[in-house]
Amino acid sequence: MRPGKGNGECPEPPKASGRTEKRDIGQKERNQVENRKPCVQQNFSEGVSLSSYQVYDGNSNEGIRRGIFRLVSKRVALKGNHKLGIPLILLIVLAIMAGVVWQYLAGSKPSIRIGVLHSLSGVLAASEKPLIDAIQLAVEEANAAGGIHGHKIEAVVADCRSDAGHCAREAERLILEERVEALFGCWTSTCRTSVKPVVERHDHLLFYALRYEGMEQSPNIIYGGAVPNQLVMPAVYWALENLGNRKHARHSGKRVYLAGSENVFSRVVNILIKDVLAANGGIVAGEYYLPLGSQNMESLVEDIVDQQPDLILSTIAGAYNAGFFQTLNRRGITAESIPVLSFSVTEVVLSVQDKIPMTGHFAARNYFQTIPSPENQAFVKRFRDRYGEKAVIDSPTEASYVNVHMWIRAASEAGSGNLAKVQRLILRQSLPAPEGIVALDPITRHVWKVARVGKVREDGQFDIVWDSTRPLEPSPFPSYRSREEWNVLLEKVLNTPAMLQTTQFMEKSGSNSRGPAG
Secondary structure (H helix, E strand, O other), X not given: OOOOOOOOOOOOOOOOOOOOOOOOOOHHHHHHHHHOOOOOOOOOOOOOOHHHOOOOOOOOOHHHHXXXXXXXXXOOOOOOOHHHXXXXXXXHHHHHHHHHHHHHHHXXXXXXXXXXXXXXXXXXXXXXXXXXXXXXXXXXXHXXXXXXXXXXXXXXXXXXXXXXXXXXXXXXXXXHOOOOOOEEEOOOHHHHHHHHHHHHHOOOOXXXXXXXXXXXXOOOEEEOOOOHHHOHHHHHHHHHHHOOOOXXXXXOOOEEEEEEEOOHHHHHXXXXXXXXXXXXOOEEEEEEEEXXXXXXXXXXXXXHHHHOOOEEEEEOXXXXXXXXXXXXXXXXXXXXXXXXXEOOOXXXXXXXXXXXXXXXXXEEEOOOOOOOOHHHHHHHHHHHHHHXXXXXXXXXHHHHXXXXXXXXXXXXXXXXXXXXXXXXXHHHOEEEEOOEEEEEOOOOOEEEEOOEEEEEOOOOOEEEXXXXXXXXXXXXXXXXXXXXXXXXXXXXXXXXXXHHHHHHHHHHHOOOOOOOOO
């Protein structure tokens, strides 16, 4: 029985009267014919119904198979020349089969997996979470653009638990069990040096995003952060000329206090700073290292008050800066009286710590969220659209984002995430990043970077007061000493009684002797 009238259903055909009657169709009838909607027949013997097919959903071909079977197994009444019926049916079948094959092949491309080694728990979780966000954002952007030749990228996140040893074990698991094509992560230098033998043993690839002390080069690591000659040393030159009460004296005679944490970064960087001071007539007014885990700033600040330096160069680890600046403020030391240039304070440090009275002091970074370039402002907008208007971006966060896009470029050029091809092609990558043009140096496997100095604002952001104008070539082993001499110095640093105590403390507590970077 046919469906009744209404809602686009087929009307009942008129019954035959037994005689043929000729009559003219009036205007009213012609309008009805012209305005009549097409009728989809439900009976295969009288027409082809679109309702015979199921839409392919990527999971099953059953609906299409049934539709094809019905189409070729029943008689199809076609108006006009019946000789066109069979070729037309074959064309339809072939087109549908081609669509099924294309859909199957497009949907069957396996994803390319990358590993993320950052802490979701422990003392470093607050600092490392934005880096995970940046990596995820870069992956989402790449997938929205089609992935790598149609292959989606999947980020597998492993919780390092703020522990270097655990992070090394997770790196091994990601390589062997999760079959990732590259690793992105590590926060401290201790974490990186713990993962380094893992990636070297498996001939794998780690992307590291933090500024660090240098003195390292591995064929299995891409160093996306700055080394001292790209950040610390040029910033010290700037500080000698522009900070301190005796600005008229320029370099000569400036008395500089070195405040640091008892970790490798502070110790090595201060060796380099003292080299710069010696070459430019600066004087070390004092040098103090906070024991790992100590929140007591009184002895340090008391010594600063006694020495009355022209300026302070601080490598105090990020987590301890709140107590340091609060104690300075309590003792009457302000940015106007004795300015501080920090190499560890970032926007994220200022946002996650208790209120840090650091307004007017300075920090040296390669990236600030306030960089006015269109590329950076677009990046900040995308990041905040994804993670909220209050999301904060700092130098390690931006470098993590850039590292992923650098790998994506190499993998796209390789046609896949194949390690051997990417290892070769990554060495010639450069791209316009939020911080500016970033290019990988094929000899050192470090990136060229612009150095910047920012002045802290009330809102926890920075006004950029100086930059190097062009990217600086990385030199993990500064050329004024041989690599062998640097290795000897590093060995001495690692074997001082204070550093040995720090190592013992680290082993007992699961902390990181090279301290929170940033």
